[in-house]
Amino acid sequence: MSHGKQFTLYTHKGGPNGWKVAFVLTELGLTYESIYLDFNKGEHKAPEYTKYNPNGRIPTLIDHRNNDFTVWESNAVITYLVEKYDTNHKISAVTPEDKILQLQWLLFQASGQGPYLGQAIWFKVYHSEKVPSAIERYQKETLRVLSVLESVLSQQEWLVGGKCSVADISFVSWNNSAFGVIVADIDGFDLAKEYPAVHAWHQKLMARDAIKSVWATRTSLQ
Structure with a gap:
């Protein structure tokens, strides 16, 4: 790629899963170029994209400083990023037990x-x-x-290891969809x-500098 950044992130302007990866890249200070696929034009199913991701969905990440290593499925991408680049465990678990909980x-x-x-949004909107x-x-x-999250978070501040980690961050973009679209019209x-x-x-998650940015x-792309 000619953009000179370490990663290329194939994503979508609205889809929550790509933004999860962007959160983690930004938290770790890693440089990336986002390519926003146009689903209406079928760009996610075009051969130019499915050669990287045979599932034809987003996100897909290419690491140009690791022989163009390519990985798709958002939480696999997140796991790759913290395993390889979060050596100080800024946002990832440390112990074997906490890694399993993560x-x-x-x-x-x-x-x-x-x-x-995703199904809730489909039936409500599309x-x-x-x-x-x-x-x-x-x-x-x-x-x-x-309710599952509430049962745990009412007993502890973060999901794993007593600190904010990718376990927490992975929920942010979908939670925003839940609060803004899915449950917003439930009476009371x-x-x-x-x-x-x-x-x-x-x-607390939304107040983090990387996530806010x-x-x-x-928001500017909508």
Whole structure:
């Protein structure tokens, strides 16, 4: 790549998963160039992209200082970044036990939070017809995920190791979708009242310099 930065990040202006990776790159002070794929034009399914990511989704990261090593699936990308570049464990676990707990939460985010919230947004915003039962189902699943987080965060400040880590950061962009779109119209819903620990945790995450900077970029692109 001619941009001179260490990484190329193939992503999307709105999709939450690419922004998770941008958070981690920025937290670690790593330089990257974002290429925003246009889904309406099918750029994520074009051969020029699927040669890097056969799944045809985002994100995909190329590390130009590591022989153009290429990795896709957002939490695999995040794990690669902290394993290789977070040598001081700024935002990653240290002990073998905490590394497993970190992986546990990354897997829960990828299998529990992301898919259910993604379906909630699909049926609320993009589906060609309103299906109230589907919207209700995925709103309830969103609340269930928040309840899981609340049960842990009401007992401790961060998910793993007593500090902010990628386990926490991986939830940020999808949580913003949850709070802004999925549960916003539930009658009487009050995040701070019903999930106070999640609310406080999310506010601390959004106040981090790297996350604020990246989210401001996202906002400017909408």
